[in-house]
Amino acid sequence: MASIYFDHAATTPMIPEAAAAYAEAAGAGLGNPSSLHAFGRAARSRVTAARDALADLLGCSAAELVFTGSGTESDNAALFGAAEAQRARGRTGIVTTSVEHHAVLNACLQLEKRGFRLTLLPADETGRVSAADASAAIDETTAVVSVMAGNNETGTLQPYAEIGDIARERGAVMHVDAVQAFGYERWDLKRLPIDMLSLSAHKINGPQGVGLLYVRRGTPFQPLLFGGTQERARRAGTENVPGIAAFAEAAKIAFRDMDARIRLVEDVRDAFLNALRTDLGEEAFRLNGHAELRLPHIANLSFPGITSENMLMNLDLAGVAASGGSACTSGSLQPSHVLTAMRLPPERLQSAVRFSFGMGNTRQEAEKTAKIIATISARLRIS
Ligand SMILES: Cc1ncc(COP(=O)(O)O)c(C=O)c1O
Known part of the structure; x- marks a missing residue:
C-alpha cells in the first residue's frame, strides 16, 4: 500500500x-x-x-x-x-x-x-x-x-x-x-x-x-x-x-526555491479541497483558521460527526499520515487549545484533522486522499 x-x-x-x-x-x-x-x-x-x-x-x-x-x-x-x-x-x-x-x-x-x-x-x-x-x-x-x-x-x-x-x-x-x-x-x-x-x-x-x-x-x-x-x-x-x-x-x-515550493503546496492543498468538495460534498467538512491570511501548507479541517481519533486511525490504516493538532497534543484526547481559543463549536473541535503538505507531495496524492476520506466517512456515518 x-x-x-x-x-x-x-x-x-x-x-x-x-x-x-x-x-x-x-x-x-x-x-x-x-x-x-x-x-x-x-x-x-x-x-x-x-x-x-x-x-x-x-x-x-x-x-x-x-x-x-x-x-x-x-x-x-x-x-x-x-x-x-x-x-x-x-x-x-x-x-x-x-x-x-x-x-x-x-x-x-x-x-x-x-x-x-x-x-x-x-x-x-x-x-x-x-x-x-x-x-x-x-x-x-x-x-x-x-x-x-x-x-x-x-x-x-x-x-x-x-x-x-x-x-x-x-x-x-x-x-x-x-x-x-x-x-x-x-x-x-x-x-x-x-x-x-x-x-x-x-x-x-x-x-x-x-x-x-x-x-x-x-x-x-x-x-x-x-x-x-x-x-x-x-x-x-x-x-x-x-x-x-x-x-x-x-x-x-x-x-x-521558496516561490516554487509555495506554488507546489498551494496546488496540492487546492486539489485536496476541490476533490473533497466533489467526493465528500461541501457540507461535510469545514476549514478551520483564516481563509486567506494563512500559511499555504496547512489545511485544518473538521468533519462533523466523525471524531478526530476515528478519522486519523482510519486514514492511517489506509496509508495516509495526518495529525490531530500539534504533535505534542495528538495521541491525547484533549481538544486542541488553539481551536478551543477560537471558540469553535464542540462538533468542530472534536472532529478536527490537520493535513500539512510539503516537498514530494502531488495532486494525485491529494485526490486519492479525498477519495479515501469519502469512503471512511460513508462507512463511519452508517455504522
Ligand atoms: C510554531 C512552533 N513552535 C515551536 C515548535 C517546536 O519546534 P521543535 O520541534 O524544533 O522543538 C514547533 C514544532 O512543531 C512549532 O510548530
Whole structure:
C-alpha cells in the first residue's frame, strides 16, 4: 500500500543535499569546534560558514544568531533569557497569545510561576489576535511580548510586525516564534520590529534537533544554559556541527526555491479541497483558521460527526499520515487549545484533522486522499 505523508507541519524529511552535508561533516575528521587543532578549526569553519549563510538569508549579522537544539529550546531561551534580564530592570509582564505552540505557552506559564504577570491575547474565530488587544495589554512594565508568525495547527498568520512596533515603542522585547512559517516567508530582520526570532531546521527539510535563535544586538538576554563560552556564551554546549551544516544547506535551498515550493503546496492543498468538495460534498467538512491570511501548507479541517481519533486511525490504516493538532497534543484526547481559543463549536473541535503538505507531495496524492476520506466517512456515518 502506498503511503501518503500529509504531516509536514510535524516534521519534514531531510533533502538529499542536507543529508549529504550532514554525512560529510559527521564523517572522519570531525573535530570539536572549540579545539584549537586543525580538526577543531575545520569544524569551527563549518559552523561559521553555516552561520554566515543563515545570516545572509535572514538579513541580520552572523553574531546575532545562536544555534540551539530545537525550536522549543529557541523559544525557551528567548522567553526566559529576555524575561529574566528585563526583570532586573523592573519589568515583570509577559504578553503572548492564547494560540501559541506549547513551547511558548508552557514556558510562559513557568515564568508566571516565577512571579511574572502573564496576559494571553484572545484570538477571533479565525485564530487571529488583534494589534488593538496587544496595544491595550503592553505597557511600560512589560518585559517580553511573544507572538507567532504562523500557527502550526491552522496556519493562521498573526500581525506580529504591527505588534512588534507597539512592543518596541514601549520598551518591551519582541519575540516571534517563526518555526512554522519558516520556508514560507522571507524576513529582513534588520528592518523588522523583532528582537528575537525562533526557527527550527526540521521544518524545512533539514535535520531534527537543530534550532536557531536570532537575538538582535543589544537585546537584554540571559543564557538558559551555563558551561563553556560557545555561541558567545549565549548557549553553552558543543555545537551540533553536522546538524548545523545540514541546516544551512536546507535553508539555502528552501529560500532559493521558496516561490516554487509555495506554488507546489498551494496546488496540492487546492486539489485536496476541490476533490473533497466533489467526493465528500461541501457540507461535510469545514476549514478551520483564516481563509486567506494563512500559511499555504496547512489545511485544518473538521468533519462533523466523525471524531478526530476515528478519522486519523482510519486514514492511517489506509496509508495516509495526518495529525490531530500539534504533535505534542495528538495521541491525547484533549481538544486542541488553539481551536478551543477560537471558540469553535464542540462538533468542530472534536472532529478536527490537520493535513500539512510539503516537498514530494502531488495532486494525485491529494485526490486519492479525498477519495479515501469519502469512503471512511460513508462507512463511519452508517455504522
Ligand atoms: C510554531 C512552533 N513552535 C515551536 C515548535 C517546536 O519546534 P521543535 O520541534 O524544533 O522543538 C514547533 C514544532 O512543531 C512549532 O510548530
